[in-house]
Amino acid sequence: MNQGKFFRSLGTKVRGLRKRRGYSQEDMIGFGFSARHWQQIEAGRPITVTTLLRICEVFDIPMAKVVRGLDAGIYETPSIEPPSRRRRS
Numbered sequence: 001m002n003q004g005k006f007f008r009s010l011g012t013k014v015r016g017l018r019k020r021r022g023y024s025q026e027d028m029i030g031f032g033f034s035a036r037h038w039q040q041i042e043a044g045r046p047i048t049v050t051t052l053l054r055i056c057e058v059f060d061i062p063m064a065k066v067v068r069g070l071d072a073g074i075y076e077t078p079s080i081e082p083p084s085r086r087r088r089s
Contacts, residue, residue, distance in 0.1 A: 008044035
């Protein structure tokens with residue numbers, strides 16, 4: 001599973017939400033985020049569910065809407081070969 005891709009996509013989505021609402025990264029301090037933490041979120045650093053819930057609360061958006069589609073392409077298909085069949089004598 002490529003979690004990095006998921007969190008980078010999440011960071012991009014969160015940045016878009018912030019910009020559409022006209023907030024700067026510094027404005028996010030007023031919502032209880034440090035400027036450094038917010039920069040890390042938008043850069044795609046992994047976050048906790050608690051942080052994701054806080055983001056959803058700030059933007060008044062359901063979590064399902066924020067994460068919808070972000071898992072596309074993150075699941076790696078394992079290359080497992082089927083076990084060989086042995087004939088019993």
